[in-house]
Amino acid sequence: xxxxxxLMAATACAALLSPVGxxxxxxKKIGLAVPNLQADFFNQIKLGVENYGKxxxxxxxxxxxxxxxxxQVSQVQDLMTQGIDAxxxxxxxxxxxxxxxxxxxxxxxxxxxxxxxxxxxPGDTFIGGEGVNSSYxxxxxxxxxxGGAGKMVIIHGQKGTTPEIDRTEGCMKAIGENAGVELVDQxxxxxxxxxxxxxxxxxxxxxxxxxxxxxxQADGIAMGAAKAVDVANLSDKVIIGGYDGDGSAxxxxxxxxxxxxxxxxxxxxRMGVLAVDSAIAVANGETVPEKQVSEAVLTTCDNAAxxxxxxx
Amino acid sequence: xxxxSRSGASKGTSPLFGSMKGAxxxxxxxxxxxxxxxxxxxxxxxxxxxxxxxxxxxxxGIMAVGMTFxxxxxxxxxxxxxxxxxxxxxxGYLNVELGVAxxxxxxxxxxxxxxxxxxxxxxxxxxxxxxxxxxxxMMSITRGLANMITxxxxxxxxxxxxxxxxxxxxxxxLTLTVALMLVVFVLGLLYQRYRYGGRALYAIGxxxxxxxxxxxxxxxxxxxxxxxxxxxxxxxxxxxGARLDSVQPSSGVGYELDAIAAVVIGGTSLSxxxxxxxGTVIGVLIIGVLRNGLNLLSVSPFMQQVVIGAVIxxxxxxxxxxxxx
Numbered sequence: 001x002x003x004x005x006x007l008m009a010a011t012a013c014a015a016l017l018s019p020v021g022x023x024x025x026x027x028k029k030i031g032l033a034v035p036n037l038q039a040d041f042f043n044q045i046k047l048g049v050e051n052y053g054k055x056x057x058x059x060x061x062x063x064x065x066x067x068x069x070x071x072q073v074s075q076v077q078d079l080m081t082q083g084i085d086a087x088x089x090x091x092x093x094x095x096x097x098x099x100x101x102x103x104x105x106x107x108x109x110x111x112x113x114x115x116x117x118x119x120x121x122p123g124d125t126f127i128g129g130e131g132v133n134s135s136y137x138x139x140x141x142x143x144x145x146x147g148g149a150g151k152m153v154i155i156h157g158q159k160g161t162t163p164e165i166d167r168t169e170g171c172m173k174a175i176g177e178n179a180g181v182e183l184v185d186q187x188x189x190x191x192x193x194x195x196x197x198x199x200x201x202x203x204x205x206x207x208x209x210x211x212x213x214x215x216x217q218a219d220g221i222a223m224g225a226a227k228a229v230d231v232a233n234l235s236d237k238v239i240i241g242g243y244d245g246d247g248s249a250x251x252x253x254x255x256x257x258x259x260x261x262x263x264x265x266x267x268x269x270r271m272g273v274l275a276v277d278s279a280i281a282v283a284n285g286e287t288v289p290e291k292q293v294s295e296a297v298l299t300t301c302d303n304a305a306x307x308x309x310x311x312x
Numbered sequence: 313x314x315x316x317s318r319s320g321a322s323k324g325t326s327p328l329f330g331s332m333k334g335a336x337x338x339x340x341x342x343x344x345x346x347x348x349x350x351x352x353x354x355x356x357x358x359x360x361x362x363x364x365x366x367x368x369x370x371x372x373g374i375m376a377v378g379m380t381f382x383x384x385x386x387x388x389x390x391x392x393x394x395x396x397x398x399x400x401x402x403x404g405y406l407n408v409e410l411g412v413a414x415x416x417x418x419x420x421x422x423x424x425x426x427x428x429x430x431x432x433x434x435x436x437x438x439x440x441x442x443x444x445x446x447x448x449x450m451m452s453i454t455r456g457l458a459n460m461i462t463x464x465x466x467x468x469x470x471x472x473x474x475x476x477x478x479x480x481x482x483x484x485x486l487t488l489t490v491a492l493m494l495v496v497f498v499l500g501l502l503y504q505r506y507r508y509g510g511r512a513l514y515a516i517g518x519x520x521x522x523x524x525x526x527x528x529x530x531x532x533x534x535x536x537x538x539x540x541x542x543x544x545x546x547x548x549x550x551x552x553g554a555r556l557d558s559v560q561p562s563s564g565v566g567y568e569l570d571a572i573a574a575v576v577i578g579g580t581s582l583s584x585x586x587x588x589x590x591g592t593v594i595g596v597l598i599i600g601v602l603r604n605g606l607n608l609l610s611v612s613p614f615m616q617q618v619v620i621g622a623v624i625x626x627x628x629x630x631x632x633x634x635x636x637x
Contacts, residue, residue, distance in 0.1 A: 067565075074603065074604070078608055081360065082355055099475070190562075
C-alpha cells in the first residue's frame with residue numbers, strides 16, 4: 001500500500017528529480033547481490049557501484065550467486081545479518097525471486113533493482129537498459145551492412161530472461177522491416193557464453209553454409225560466433241552483431257577487422273552509480289522514479305576505441 | 313543389551329552418538345570454524361544467524377542424507393540436482409497450471425522423483441551399467457524433461473502458505489522446512505543404526521558379493537537406495553520451491569556435487585562401507601557455516617570459491633591422514 005503510494009509519487013515528480021550528488025548521510029553500508037560475476041556485464045556494474053561507493057565513503061559488500069536463485073536468497077539473508085542500510089538487487093536466473101525483496105522490506109531498507117526485477121515484488125526503483133530499441137538498431141545495422149537481404153540467424157541468451165525477450169523483440173522488428181531477410185535458424189544458450197556461441201554457430205554454418213548475418217544476444221556469444229566464422233573461412237562473407245559492450249568485445253571492435261562489427265554498449269558503470277545514488281535518495285526519504293532507463297549506444301569500429309579508453 | 317552397555321561404557325557416548333564415529337575430525341573442524349567466526353565477526357554468534365544457517369542448509373541437508381546411503385553402498389548419484397528440478401516442475405505444473413490441490417500434487421511429484429531413482433537402480437543392477445554412467449545419463453534426461461514441462465519457463469503462483477512454511481518460524485524457532493530437515497536427519501540416523509537394512513548398507517558397501525552370499529538381497533537394496541535418494545532429492549526440491557516461492561527448470565545445477573562434497577567432508581568414504589549420516593550432518597553444517605561466515609566476513613566472491621575448495625581438500629586429507637596412523 002505504502003509502496004504503491006511512493007511509486008505513484010515517484011512517477012509524478014520524476015521530471016523534477018535529479019538524484020546525482022545526493023549526500024551519503026544515513027547510508028554507510030550497501031549490499032550488492034549479483035547473479036554471476038563471470039559475466040562482464042555484471043562485473044562492470046559491480047565496479048561502478050564499488051568505485052562510486054569508495055568516492056562516497058560507503059562500504060560495499062558484494063555477493064555472487066553464480067546464477068543460482070537459492071544461493072542468492074541465502075546470501076541476501078547474510079547481507080541482512082550484516083546490517084546493510086540499502087540493498088542493490090540484481091535477481092539471478094530466469095525466475096527473479098521475490099523473496100530477497102521481501103527480506104529487505106522486512107528489514108525496512110531501500111531496494112534498488114538493476115537490469116531485472118522480480119515479478120509482483122518490485123523494488124523502490126528499477127534501473128535498466130532499454131533492450132528493444134537498441135537491439136533493433138543493432139539488427140538494422142547488421143542487415144544494412146549485409147546489403148539488406150540474405151539468410152540470418154539469431155543466437156539467443158538464456159531463454160525467458162527479460163533481456164533475452166527484449167532483444168528478440170527488437171531484432172524481430174528489424175527483420176520484419178526487410179522483406180529480403182530470411183530468418184533460417186534460432187538457438188538458445190544457457191549462459192550467454194562464448195563457448196556456446198562458438199558451438200552453436202558451427203552447427204548453424206554446417207546446416208546453412210550460406211548464412212550472411214548473425215545476431216548474438218550478448219557480446220560473449222558474438223565473439224564465439226566470430227571465432228566459428230573465422231574457422232570456417234567465411235570472415236569476409238558474414239556480418240555479426242552483439243550486445244552489451246563488454247571490455248573484450250570493445251577491444252575487438254576497435255581493431256576494425258573480423259566479422260563481428262557492431263554491438264550496443266550499455267552504460268553499465270553509470271547504472272552502478274545511478275543505483276548508489278538512488279539508494280541514498282530513498283534512504284533519505286526522497287522519491288525516485290519507478291523506472292530509470294539507461295540507453296545503450298550503438299557501437300562500431302568508429303567509436304569503439306573511445307569506449308575502450310573510458311567505459312560508460 | 314550387553315554389547316550396547318559395553319560400547320556405551322567404553323566410548324562414554326550413547327549408541328546414537330556412536331554413529332558419529334569417524335566424524336570426530338569434521339566435528340572438531342566445525343567447532344574451530346564456529347569459534348573463529350565468533351571472534352572474527354560480531355554478527356556470526358547470534359540466534360538469528362544460526363536460524364538463518366539452518367534455513368540455508370535445508371535443501372542441501374535433505375539431499376545429502378539420500379546421497380550418504382548411495383555412497384555407503386559404494387555407488388554415486390549424479391542425477392539428484394536434475395531430479396530436484398523435475399520434481400519442482402511437476403509440482404508447479406500440477407498445482408499452478410492444472411489446479412490440483414497440494415495434498416495430491418506433492419505426492420505425485422515425489423512419485424515422479426521415485427520413478428527416476430527406480431530407472432537408475434534398474435539400469436545399475438539389471439543392465440550392469442556403472443552407477444556413475446547410469447546416473448550421468450539420468451541427470452541429462454531428467455533435466456531435459458524438467459525443461460520440457462514449461463519449455464524452460466519458471467512457474468509462480470503457489471498458495472501463500474507454501475512460501476510461509478519456509479519463512480514463518482514457529483515458536484520463534486523452527487520453520488516447517490527446517491523441521492522437515494531435522495525429521496529426515498533423525499529418521500536417517502535411526503534407520504542406519506537400528507534397522508536391519510541400515511546395517512546391510514554397510515555390508516553391501518564393504519563387499520557386495522559377500523553381502524549377497526550372507527543372504528542380503530543386494531539387488532533390491534541397491535534399487536531401493538537409489539529410489540530413496542531420488543525421493544529425498546524430490547523433497548529437497550519441494551523445500552527449495554517453498555523457499556523461492558517459484559519453481560524453475562534450471563534449479564539445482566551442480567547440487568549433486570555439493571551433496572557429494574558434504575558427504576565426503578563428513579567422513580564417508582567414496583569407496584563405500586564406512587561413514588554415515590552423523591558425519592554427513594556435520595559436513596552439511598560445515599558447508600553451511602562456511603558459506604554464511606565468508607559472506608559475513610565480506611570475503612570477495614572469487615576468494616570464497618578458493619576457500620571452499622581448500623576446506624574440502626583439508627577435511628578429506630586430514631581424515632585419510634588420521635586413518636593411516
